[in-house]
Amino acid sequence: MLTFFAALILLVLGYVVYSKFVERVFVIDDNTTTPAYTKTDNFDFVPMSWWKGNLIQLLNIAGLGPIYGAVAGALYGPVAFVWIVIGCIFAGGVHDYFSGMLSLRHNGAQFPSIVGRYLGKHIKAFINVFSLILMILVAAAFTAGPAQLIAQITPLSFTVALLIIFGYFVLATVLPINQIIGRIYPLLGAILLFMAVAIAVALLFSDKQIPNLTFENLHPADLPVWPLLMVTISCGAISGFHCTQSPIVACTMKKESDGRKIFYGAMVIEGVIALIWAAAGMAFFNGTVGLGEALAAGGPSGVVNEISTSLLGTFGGILAILGVIILPITTGDTALRSSRMILSEIITKVYRIDTKVKVLFVTLLVSVPALYLATIDYTFLWRYVGWTNQVVASVMLWTGTVYLLKHHKFHWICGVPAIFMTGVVCTYIFYAPEGLNLPYSVSNGIGFCLTAIVVLWYVSQIIKYRKLKLEESEAKVA
Template sequence: MLTFFGALLLLIVGYAVYSKFVERVFVVNDETPTPAYTKRDNLDYVPMSWWKGNLIQLLNIAGLGPIYGAVAGALYGPVAFIWIVIGTIFAGGVHDYFSGMLSMRHGGAQYPSLVGRYLGNTVKSFINLLSLVLMMLVAAAFTAGPAQLISQITPVSFTVALVLIFGYFLLATVLPVNRIIGKIYPLLGGILLFMAVAIGVALLFTDKQIPNLTIENLHPGELPIWPLLMVTISCGAISGFHCTQSPIIACTMKKETDGRKIFYGAMVIEGVIALIWAAAGMTFFNGTGGLQEALAAGGPSGVVNEISTSLLGTLGGILAILGVIILPITTGDTALRSSRMILTDLVSKFYKMDKKYKVLFVTIPVALPTFYLATIDYTFLWRYVGWTNQVVASVMLWTGTMYLLKNGKFHWICGVPAMFMTGVVCTYIFYAPEGLSLNYHLSLVIGFSLAFIVLLWYVGQIVKYRKIHRKEAELHAA
């Protein structure tokens, strides 16, 4: 139990201390007008209060991610607590802050546009495709999952449920951000947080002890911690999906100092939620062996339902239904909205048309394939979300690194986690079943070799920009 409470305390201290350090490195200025005012269109660019932005951002980035991912990650034992803390403070919080603040600084630019600006058009083209694929996979999986559950507990068929959910998705995608998202999502974000806190408090009053991290239980399973844990627990540590969502809220910020509370704050709250559910997963079933059996029998939704109803009774059942049905839907619709905004950026260079027609024009190409993907086996889709998600996260961290390098700022806050995540994805792609399924040790050799090449590139960029800044300083002195 000490490990759990220590991890919780570190998350709080991390927000109080490290987020302020990150903000000082970035340098904020409340005198600079934000895109919510300079580009206000009452569709995507609408000023909203920071607390609404925080809760909407939390719901956008979280959904069931920090619940399902944390429960699955609990199979690795208490080491999951350590990853959640380190990932949230030094990687996820930084990733989310820079993705939101850079978008805000560049007029509400979407993630691929930021990548193109700081990493070049070649990487931008790759990321445009990868981001759209990721958004459609997430939207499809988060349509099919709730639709399947609705068909199991009500007379409504899977097809009808799918159509109804997708109809809502289209409305949330094309309507102004303050119509549905701005009014309902802060409430649902509060429910997500309340659900986790209620589970955490109830867990403390059971006769079960949350396990501590020791040498004996450091690695209770057979699967290797590196790189699988870092992909299994993404929401709740670091997730590339977040940088596709941050521009939605970046377009609604009233002032720059709100960014730390919105972006870094939402990531830390998500880390707390993941921490609680990881603790519940490894405690409620009397260890990782019992959790593995429960996951095999009922999957993540069955585990969440059993924990919720057992610890919280009727309230737990209601929360479980809200969580397993409503929360993924609210993530799926913003995934589709992000796709629409990314595609809008692309077509705006080639087609000039009225805003309302453009919204419909770009929604159709992402909506149709997403709906088709939702009709096939969504568990198959979910296997490919993990590694594409963390590739996107790595590229966003490198984008932040290059921004800091070009501006002569402390680039290590982005560069170190970027190198770490590069090592993770390079190894994972070669080792994982949805990758190349190579031998683990061979995957390590190839993965670290590729990461070393990226490190050499990084060192080269450091040397390059040091020379540039030195020359600029000499010219300024002269």
Template sequence: MGTFLFAIFLLIIGYLFYSKFVEKIFGINDKTPTPAYSQTDGLDYVPMSWWKGSLIQLLNIAGLGPIFGAVMGALYGPIAFIWIVIGCIFAGAVHDYFSGMISLRHNGEQYPNIVGRYLGNTVRFFINVVSIILMVLVAAAFIAGPAQLISQLTPLSFIAAIALIFGYFLIAAVLPVNKIIGRIYPIFGGILIFMAIAIGVALLFTDKQIPNLTLTSFHPNELPIWPLLMVTISCGAISGFHSTQSPIIARTLKKESDGRKVFYGAMIAEGIITLIWAAAGMTFFGGTPGLQEALAAGGPSGVVNEISTSLLGTLGGILAILGVIILPITTGDTALRSSRMILAELLDKFLTNMSGKAKVLLVTSLVTVPTLYLATIDYSFLWRYVGWTNQVVATVMLWTGTMYLLKNSKFHWISGIPALFMTSVVCTYIFYAPEGFSLSYQISLRTGLSLTALVLIWYVKQIIVHKRPPSNHVKSKAS
């Protein structure tokens, strides 16, 4: 229990102190009008209070990630606590802050365009494709999961449940941000927080002991920690999906100082939620063997339902159903909204003669067709490919933040070191994972670290280039 409580304490300390350090390096100016005022359009650019923005941001970035991912990550034992704390404070929250604040500085631009500004057009094209694929995969996965549960609990068929959810997705994706998202999502964000706190408190008073980090409990899973843990627990530590969501709220901030509370703060809150569910997974079933059996029998949703109903009774069952149905839906619709916004910026040159509403409807339809098709195939298959693409997007965003800091002569290491770390994670993972090349662990590790070394060389060159004083091309006139 001591390790768990200390981990929560560290996350709170990280927000109170490290977030202010990051904010100071970025450099805020509340006198500069934010896009919510300078670009007001009544659709995406709408001023909202910071607390409402924080709850919406938390719901957008969370979904089932900090619950399902944490339960799966609990198989690695208490070492998961370390990754959540370090990843959240020094990588995930920094990633979220820069993805939101750099977007704000560029009139609420979407993630791919921000990448293009600081990493070049080649990377922008690559990340446009990857981001839209990620958004479509997330939206499809977050339709399929709730639809399966709805079909089990109601007379509706699976296809009818998909149609119902998808209809809501379309409405939420095209309506102004303050109509549905701004009014309902803060309530759902509050439910997510209440659910996690209730589970956390119940864990403290149960007769089961939350495991502490010791030499014997360090890693009970046979699978290698590196890099699998860093992909299994993404939401709650670092997730590239967040960088596609942050511009939604960046377009609503009233002042720049709200960014620390909204972007960094929401990530810390998600980290705490992830810690609670990871602890619940490690504790409730008497260790990793029991958790493995429970996951094999009922999957993550079955595990969450059993933990919730056992610890909280009828209330827990209601919260579990709300969580497993509402949370993915509210993340899926903003994924679809983000893909619409990204594609609109990508096709802007070709849609100049269209009205705003017609453009929104056309672009939304272009991303809905593949989303609807993918929602009908196996959920677990979809989720396997979400993991790696998600962390690739996160890595590119960290490098974007690093280049932003370098070009503005700021302390770039706060983003550069996490970027190198995540580069090694994704490079090793793709060679080792079944959905990748399925090579041996040793070969995957050597290949991943070799590619990371090449990226490090590029990074050092960038540091040298940006520290070099500008050359003087002014020639003296002949006397």
């Protein structure tokens, strides 16, 4: 119990203290007119208040991620609390802040364009394809689960439920942001937060004991903490999907000082939600063995439903249904919206197409493959969402690092978590079943070597930009 409260306090302190430090490093200017005003189109670029932007960002990035991922990550024991706190404050919050603020600084540019500006055209081409794959996978994975539940509790078939959900996706993707997303997302974001708080309060007043910190790996299957925990719990710690969503809200910001409250703030709220559900998973089933059995029997949705109904009764059951059906859908639709925005940027540079025709055309390009993938096994999809997600996160952190180097600022706030996440994905890809499935020791060795190569590149960039700074100083003196 003490560890849980300490983790909550640290997350709050992370926002109060560290987010302000990150903001000072970035250097904001409220005199700069934002793209919401310079490019107002009443479609993607629409000025909105910071609190509305925060709740929209929260729902865009969260959905069921900090619930399902945290419950699965709880199998490792209280060490999951450590990863959520450290990951959220020093990696996820920084990642989300820079992805949103760099989009703002570059006229609402999408993630691949920002990557191209700082990491080069080859990385941009790679990340264009990679991020689109990630978002299509997310849209598919976050559609299949709700459609299955709708088919179970209503007379509708799975196919009909799937078509209804995708019909909504198309509407949310092609309509102006303030017509659906801007109106209902703040309410749904509040429901997500209320659901977590209600579970936390009920858990604290129950006879369930939240375990205190131990660094012992308690996973029933004895799976290694490194690097699996860092991929299992992404939403709530750090998630590459977030950097594809941040530009959506960046296009609606009224001033630069809102960025800390919107991007870093939403990440910390998501961290709190993940912390609560990780604690609930460990405590409710009396340890990781019981949690493992519950996950094997009913999956994440079954675990969430059992915790909710047992702790909150009928009301909890309603919340669980709302969560399992509505929340993933609201992540899927913005995944397709950001896909549409990325593809629109690409197409605009090649073809001059009427805006309405372009929106419909691009929406169909991303919706059709997502609809097809939603018909296959959900667990198969989710395995590939995990590692693609963290590869994108690593690229975003390196983008922020080079931005800070280029402007001669304190680059370590992005560079250190970038090195860590590079190590995670390099090791994970070689070790995981959906990767090369190599022995653990071999995967660690290869992961370390690849990370070392990237670190050498980082050192070369530090030397490069220090020389440029020195040359600039000498030129000014001359």
